[in-house]
Amino acid sequence: MSRTFTPKVVTANALLEGDAVWLTAADTWTRDMGEAELIEDPGHAELRLLHAQGETETVVGAYLADAKAGPTGPVPTHFREAFRTRGPSNYAHGKQEGA
Amino acid sequence: MYTYSDFDEAFVRERVAQFRGQVERRIDGSLTEDEFKPLRLMNGLYLQLHAYMLRVAIPYGTLSSRQMRQLGYIAGKWDKGYGHFTTRQNIQYNWPKLRDIPDMLDALADVQMHAIQTSGNTIRNVTADHFAGAAADEIADPRPVAELLRQWSTDHAEFQFLPRKFKIAITGAPNDRAVIRAHDIGLEIVERDGEVGYRVFVGGGLGRTPMIGKVVRDFLPRLDLLPYIEAILSVYNLLGRRDNKYKARIKITVHETGIDEIRGMIEERFAEIRPEFTGVDQQILAGIEAQFAPPAFRDADPAPYLAARDADPVFRAWCDTNLTAHKRDDHAIVSISLKAHGKTPGDATAEQMAVMADLAERYAYDELRISHEQNVILPHVPRTDLPAIHAALKEVGLATANIGLVSDIIACPGMDYCALATARSIPVAQEIATRFEELKLEHDIGALKIKISGCINACGHHHVGHIGILGLDRAGVENYQITLGGDGTEETTIGTRTGPGFAYDEIVPAIERILFAYLDLREDASETFLETYRRLGMAPFKAALYPVKERADAA
16 A cells, blocks of 8 residues: 655745745745645646756756645645745844745 | 966866856756756855855965955855855855856956865865964975865866765874864875875765775875875776765775775876876976965064953953964964854854954964864964954954864754755754853863764764764754764764764753763863763763663663
């Protein structure tokens, strides 16, 4: 029996700015993970990743990251992905800067 | 200090122009990321968790005031107003935008600096003793040789695609301040029967499989240096494993082949290529050496320094921790701490860089160094000028008197920035420093080196910390392993793991238990942590670290 599928989001770094971005259901890239498409099906996840990997003029290094549904959209389940939504802990730089 | 030749200048400018074109072609879609990535890495450009990161080489850690000022200018103009100095004498900018990189590289070229070979499977920035040319214990200044190696290794056609990255460090003193035994090649300038030569270590390294470098040649005559180094690289290039990234460093090649056999292969290759070195390398070295002539030292009246010491206890405390003996009695080596309590180890703001540059220009013969311990050094300072320097440093938060103490921590960027990291390092360093400042125990504890890495690759040198901390990801949670008894000096020792790791909020209390145990266990205040550990071994520290109840519960 296969393992239970953990919901995913597609994420990458923006080509020009280098910061974290997430793929929305509308095929756009967002800097707010809450707007990302939460993918609940493994087959669909593969398709979405392939799509993202084709967007080489916009993003770099697309991959699937574990996520779960939060009150206002997907939220990270791993601390690494949580840092990517915020920025470093030693300065208020990165995404937390404007938050 | 070394000044670029016309060849150096043209080469660096050409590389910037090439990279400018490559960036443009990446942005307009002519290059894919797969095509662009090796090109950007060749120019020191990484993509990290939150942004690009540009790693700039500071060859053998030496900077002029003009260069330091420019590093600060770049931080202010294209980054977020600061830079991070690393354990390999580089500076990293954490927030550059792709479009700006060529301009940053041009600004570096304006002061004879570059980011070439700060990544990739090439020979990386050659590092050196940060007290080179100033230390009282030195046989010879190692930097001319380091510069020769920089020139030889830059764009060396045979060594652009090595099995893995390759790091060389050199010291000119018997007291190793450059951790040469933890490098792929470590060079120590030695003297035998009045002749100066090199002791050559090979196969050292930290990372996932820490190894101490082995002596491959006990005494290498000066004239043989370059062909011998080339022979080592040549043997490694063919023999090093390319099937497994984790077994590709020369330390594994040496370990799997055996030092005697690999020595034989190196000697054979050396015999083959030695005749090709007709002495041009030595002519170039002589030219470089002339550029590293010591400054025209001023005779300085020590009276103002002595008066300030007597009058100002804060100045005296700073002198006691942050000064090192210079080869001239009327001068001192100043270590400027980038480890203010609660700040990020190794970070300096644009303003701080400008102030340090001004101080070097005004008082210290225009020279600065970056240490592998992530501090800035003014290598030659007339003692008479120390009070003025201290006062100026104090104004910009750079007068922390903690060199060699508990808060003088090496920490890699860890998961706050690095895409490879498995846990954070910076906040652990910040909290340890802040905690012991609160406890007012720093000076009581005395000499101590804590080194923190945020992953197994060990950029934070945790294996050679008296106390090493390694941050890992254990089932999706940050977990920190502790090692004790490591040492990065000429007695290089790999630390021993204490046992199970600690959660993020348990690691600072764990370090506290170790250090309270040390204060109880030491014979007297003159016995350092490392000496106490060596005398008593792990057992009493383990007992303090893992209280009996906890161990019983776990059983």
